[in-house]
Amino acid sequence: MRAAPAAGPRRSIVWGLRILFLVVVFGGWALANATGSISPIILPQLSAVLVQSVELLGEADVWIALAITAFEMIVGFGIAAVAGLLVGFVLSRKPLRSAIFEKLLAWGYIFPISLVYPLFLIWAGVGLPSKILFAAASAFFPIAYNTMRGLSAVPARYLKVGQAFGASAQATDWHIRAGAARPMILSGLRLGVSMATVSVVLAEMLGANAGLGFMAQQASSQFQIPQAYAVILILVVMTSLLLWFMETLLRDPNERLKK
Amino acid sequence: MDTNTIVLARGRRPAIALNASALARKATLYRTALVLGFFVLWELLANIGAIDERSASKPTAILAAFGDMFAGNAETYQALSDTLYVLVMAFIIAVAIGMPLGLALALNATVRAAYMSIVIYLLGIPKTIFLPLFVLFFGLGNGSAIAFGAVLGFLQIAVNVVAGVDSIEPRFFRVTSAFGGSRWHSFVHVILPGAAPAIFAGLWHGVRNAFVGVLIAQMFVSNIGIGYLVKVYTNNFQIDNAMVLIIISAVAVILLGTLWELSEARLTKWKSTVRS
Amino acid sequence: MTSHLNVDNLEIRYGDTAVEPAITGINLEIMQGEFVTVIGPSGCGKSTLLHAMGGMLAPASGGIYLDGTELTRPDPRQAAFVFQDYSLFPWKKVVDNVAMGLRFAGEDKKTALEKAAAELAFVGLGDKADKYPGELSGGMQQRVAVARALALKPKFLLMDEPFGALDEQTRRSLGQELTKILHDAGQSVVLITHSLEEAIFWADRIIVMKAGPGEVSKEIIVDEPWPRSLEFMTSERFENLRAELFHRIQPTTVSEAK
Numbered sequence: 001m002r003a004a005p006a007a008g009p010r011r012s013i014v015w016g017l018r019i020l021f022l023v024v025v026f027g028g029w030a031l032a033n034a035t036g037s038i039s040p041i042i043l044p045q046l047s048a049v050l051v052q053s054v055e056l057l058g059e060a061d062v063w064i065a066l067a068i069t070a071f072e073m074i075v076g077f078g079i080a081a082v083a084g085l086l087v088g089f090v091l092s093r094k095p096l097r098s099a100i101f102e103k104l105l106a107w108g109y110i111f112p113i114s115l116v117y118p119l120f121l122i123w124a125g126v127g128l129p130s131k132i133l134f135a136a137a138s139a140f141f142p143i144a145y146n147t148m149r150g151l152s153a154v155p156a157r158y159l160k161v162g163q164a165f166g167a168s169a170q171a172t173d174w175h176i177r178a179g180a181a182r183p184m185i186l187s188g189l190r191l192g193v194s195m196a197t198v199s200v201v202l203a204e205m206l207g208a209n210a211g212l213g214f215m216a217q218q219a220s221s222q223f224q225i226p227q228a229y230a231v232i233l234i235l236v237v238m239t240s241l242l243l244w245f246m247e248t249l250l251r252d253p254n255e256r257l258k259k
Numbered sequence: 260m261d262t263n264t265i266v267l268a269r270g271r272r273p274a275i276a277l278n279a280s281a282l283a284r285k286a287t288l289y290r291t292a293l294v295l296g297f298f299v300l301w302e303l304l305a306n307i308g309a310i311d312e313r314s315a316s317k318p319t320a321i322l323a324a325f326g327d328m329f330a331g332n333a334e335t336y337q338a339l340s341d342t343l344y345v346l347v348m349a350f351i352i353a354v355a356i357g358m359p360l361g362l363a364l365a366l367n368a369t370v371r372a373a374y375m376s377i378v379i380y381l382l383g384i385p386k387t388i389f390l391p392l393f394v395l396f397f398g399l400g401n402g403s404a405i406a407f408g409a410v411l412g413f414l415q416i417a418v419n420v421v422a423g424v425d426s427i428e429p430r431f432f433r434v435t436s437a438f439g440g441s442r443w444h445s446f447v448h449v450i451l452p453g454a455a456p457a458i459f460a461g462l463w464h465g466v467r468n469a470f471v472g473v474l475i476a477q478m479f480v481s482n483i484g485i486g487y488l489v490k491v492y493t494n495n496f497q498i499d500n501a502m503v504l505i506i507i508s509a510v511a512v513i514l515l516g517t518l519w520e521l522s523e524a525r526l527t528k529w530k531s532t533v534r535s
Numbered sequence: 536m537t538s539h540l541n542v543d544n545l546e547i548r549y550g551d552t553a554v555e556p557a558i559t560g561i562n563l564e565i566m567q568g569e570f571v572t573v574i575g576p577s578g579c580g581k582s583t584l585l586h587a588m589g590g591m592l593a594p595a596s597g598g599i600y601l602d603g604t605e606l607t608r609p610d611p612r613q614a615a616f617v618f619q620d621y622s623l624f625p626w627k628k629v630v631d632n633v634a635m636g637l638r639f640a641g642e643d644k645k646t647a648l649e650k651a652a653a654e655l656a657f658v659g660l661g662d663k664a665d666k667y668p669g670e671l672s673g674g675m676q677q678r679v680a681v682a683r684a685l686a687l688k689p690k691f692l693l694m695d696e697p698f699g700a701l702d703e704q705t706r707r708s709l710g711q712e713l714t715k716i717l718h719d720a721g722q723s724v725v726l727i728t729h730s731l732e733e734a735i736f737w738a739d740r741i742i743v744m745k746a747g748p749g750e751v752s753k754e755i756i757v758d759e760p761w762p763r764s765l766e767f768m769t770s771e772r773f774e775n776l777r778a779e780l781f782h783r784i785q786p787t788t789v790s791e792a793k
């Protein structure tokens with residue numbers, strides 16, 4: 001292989017491929033509608049979904065449901081963030097403590113927590129609290145684990161620098177430990193956001209009386225298919241915006257510099 | 260390990276090594292005590308009525324349920340084997356899609372520029388949103404569970420493959436071409452082994468997510484499998500039985516994860532020799 | 536007939552043709568069995584020249600000829616490369632690293648491994664065959680990299696600051712040992728170095744380059760017979776050569792050129 005002039009991929013081809021993808025997805029959809037090869041009970045008219053979405057956005061109910069879902073996600077994540085940062089911090093203070101809890105927190109994270117949602121329904125009822133608690137429980141483990149790992153695995157040489165420059169205990173915590181652990185803590189928080197959103201949507205679909213997930217599940221089980229698709233579309237847009245916002249908030253400033 | 264044996268021969272162990280292994284042993288001991296203590300406390304609180312046994316069960320009742328469910332209950336075995344089957348199918352599909360997709364994204368700059376952002380986006384949004392659509396397309400039963408597990412799995416695998424190939428330093432490709440290696444050689448001798456640790460990790464994330472997906476789909480749509488049974492038992496206030504299945508699932512994932520870690524250390528032994 | 540490597544009016548440009556070439560107007564002839572060192576200020580194009588000689592860079596004009604045939608892509612059996620950062624594959628055992636080039640050239644695994652083991656013994660690492668590179672010291676890793684190149688029995692060995700990443704001590708001892716081995720084996724070598732001593736002590740001929748754009752500013756024959764003793768290093772002739780090189784590669788020569 002000889003050195004070729006360094007050229008990126010051709011923009012026209014890249015855009016061609018992207019458009020091809022859209023054409024395949026939506027063209028396939030339209031084609032299936034036109035030929036009737038997929039029953040409208042499964043795949044409604046593309047236009048019907050769009051009309052339905054616009055109509056839904058004119059209804060106050062939908063906005064209330066949207067607010068409820070977003071509220072559950074944000075509050076669930078908020079509780080998990082506070083608890084996870086606190087627990088992670090406390091556990092990181094002593095090597096023995098972190099050694100004891102590292103595995104437990106990791107297990108908590110890989111455990112398929114969705115299995116216990118039915119129990120949350122029994123314990124906290126069908127309303128908002130069960131969603132919020134479930135979201136908080138799912139998001140807690142990655143946050144606590146990463147915070148603990150980040151804080152207890154600060155490279156010794158950084159701590160030595162602190163020592164050499166006569167840093168106080170607080171200054172060491174604040175300027176060295178927190179700084180060195182930040183990328184890992186932030187990535188824990190981002191995982192937490194994603195766990196919280198997944199869990200809230202699941203919870204609303206499995207057992208709820210409010211929220212967009214509940215609406216989507218209702219509509220599809222009553223075979224109001226265009227409406228189900230429309231609610232799902234709204235849910236996708238809403239969570240995408242929420243995730244984008246949280247991602248921006250929780251991005252590592254160093255990473256931003258690298259880009 | 261070398262230093263350890265050398266110093267041992269002189270009759271003394273390095274202080275740090277001793278501390279580290281002693282700490283690990285102590286931690287294991289405390290951890291076990293903690294877990295046992297948790298169950299004992301649960302039992303006590305349930306017995307004095309501080310915890311409602313009807314909605315939260317208690318360890319002895321769960322143990323009893325364990326016996327019942329495995330003694331004369333074909334339903335349990337059916338649920339376990341159904342779930343295993345669905346998981347294996349989901350994982351196979353996830354690998355079959357995720358690996359080639361990941362390699363295409365990693366190796367072809369045009370494909371990556373066009374589609375990587377879509378894959379990252381799909382990885383990020385909660386797939387649970389689409390559960391109702393899975394029911395519509397794949398029906399009640401195993402189909403939805405396989406499909407949902409496969410979707411969760413393949414995205415993880417693809418992204419990890421890309422990360423693995425990206426982590427290979429360009430100098431290794433330079434060496435390959437300097438020594439007359441073809442593109443095939445660089446694939447076999449550089450890309451596959453260099454990305455192996457990340458691919459291996461990706462397969463683990465793939466299995467884990469496929470399992471999560473399968474259980475979720477079983478709870479949501481299916482009338483088969485562990486997820487379904489947990490939901491039914493809980494709704495019927497047979498919490499003991501639900502707890503049994505939950506514990507089995509937890510232990511299965513944790514065991515699989517541990518096994519994976521051990522075999523990774525073995526398969527990619529070279530990784531531990533690399534100094535940064 | 537002894538082979539010869541010809542660099543004919545070579546010009547190399549990176550990227551856009553509008554920018555100044557990295558090296559230009561280079562003419563060289565290197566005979567088989569010769570030990571040539573290349574020295575010059577940082578950025579003058581030494582690595583560029585060597586990569587071109589290894590068939591890894593396409594010339595903007597001119598070319599590289601081996602016994603009259605143009606070298607258009609890497610052919611390690613003609614000219615094999617030793618990289619400054621070793622670049623051993625961390626996932627392959629040492630012996631597999633050495634066998635790599637032979638495997639690429641289509642040799643069957645057994646023969647390749649046998650040859651690789653022999654080559655490792657040649658550089659004094661016969662007992663490290665089954666280790667991973669990460670388990671070896673920097674000096675050992677560089678020996679492995681040399682063995683990897685030698686395993687192909689190349690007509691020319693191209694070495695880009697092969698000892699640059701090593702500490703002073705290892706650099707000197709390994710350098711002395713390896714160059715002796717290579718001389719004894721009659722291996723033709725083109726070696727880039729930053730060290731004046733290395734450039735003189737090991738060379739049959741020194742190629743001095745200047746920057747902006749990279750050109751050969753002088754060729755110096757070192758007709759001290761082999762094997763060379765350490766007394767050569769303290770001789771007056773060595774001192775004179777050293778002084779000449781020192782002045783030639785000073786940054787002042789760069790500004791003169793501009």
Ligand SMILES: Nc1ncnc2c1ncn2[C@@H]1O[C@H](COP(=O)(O)OP(=O)(O)OP(=O)(O)O)[C@@H](O)[C@H]1O
Pocket residue numbers: 549550557575576577578579580581582583584
């Ligand atoms: N891949 C590249 N792309 C663009 N320019 C390059 C590239 N590699 C080298 N150059 C430029 O070509 C010129 C010669 O570089 P080269 O690496 O050959 O110098 P060198 O003599 O080996 O320097 P050093 O002694 O520092 O290793 C420099 O101006 C450098 O900036």
Ligand SMILES: [Mg+2]
Pocket residue numbers: 581582583695
């Ligand atoms: Mg160089």
